[in-house]
Amino acid sequence: MSTDNKKEQTEAVKKQHRRRGWIELGVYAVILAVVFIVFHYILMLGRIPTESMEPNLMTHDWFLGERGAYSEEVPERGDIIVFYSDEFGMSLCKRVIGLPKEEVSFVGGHVYIDGKPLNESEYLSEDVVTESEDTFTVPEDCVFVLGDNREVSDDARYWEDPYVSYEDIQARIFFVIPFHKLPWF
Numbered sequence: 539m540s541t542d543n544k545k546e547q548t549e550a551v552k553k554q555h556r557r558r559g560w561i562e563l564g565v566y567a568v569i570l571a572v573v574f575i576v577f578h579y580i581l582m583l584g585r586i587p588t589e590s591m592e593p594n595l596m597t598h599d600w601f602l603g604e605r606g607a608y609s610e611e612v613p614e615r616g617d618i619i620v621f622y623s624d625e626f627g628m629s630l631c632k633r634v635i636g637l638p639k640e641e642v643s644f645v646g647g648h649v650y651i652d653g654k655p656l657n658e659s660e661y662l663s664e665d666v667v668t669e670s671e672d673t674f675t676v677p678e679d680c681v682f683v684l685g686d687n688r689e690v691s692d693d694a695r696y697w698e699d700p701y702v703s704y705e706d707i708q709a710r711i712f713f714v715i716p717f718h719k720l721p722w723f
Contacts, residue, residue, distance in 0.1 A: 603710060603712065607710035618632070619711070625699060635684045647666075647667035
């Protein structure tokens with residue numbers, strides 16, 4: 539094989555490798571763009587920083603939330619939501635308890651909605667005590683939220699503005715990754 543043929547072959551191989559490199563770079567760029575779009579507009583990935591939602595969401599667990607969950611529907615009682623709090627300057631996660639136009643009160647350590655006891659047995663133990671002497675009337679387009687760990691949760695019972703506006707809701711949690719079960723947590 540002549541030297542010219544070897545040079546041509548070497549150049550052809552180099553071109554092929556460069557082309558393959560650009561294609562791989564393009565694929566990586568598309569994957570990164572898709573991941574960015576998914577986690578910026580569709581899903582929310584977050585970590586539970588405190589014990590306020592225990593035992594249902596443990597400290598250090600991670601969650602996936604649906605960002606557009608309430609674009610065409612409204613929050614339901616029992617939903618666990620992520621919302622931005624102006625009062626704390628950060629996102630929080632709590633359980634929806636009171637819906638618009640409902641009166642939330644507390645009698646004997648239990649939650650009452652419009653004067654009737656709220657059945658929370660689906661997500662709370664019967665011996666959980668919810669202390670408060672206040673009564674809250676939830677405004678239109680807002681919800682009233684509580685943490686599941688009522689004894690330690692800094693929730694709507696204690697906030698300056700106890701209502702979460704629909705506009706401030708960022709996501710509805712639909713999946714929890716139980717990192718607290720891993721040995722290094």
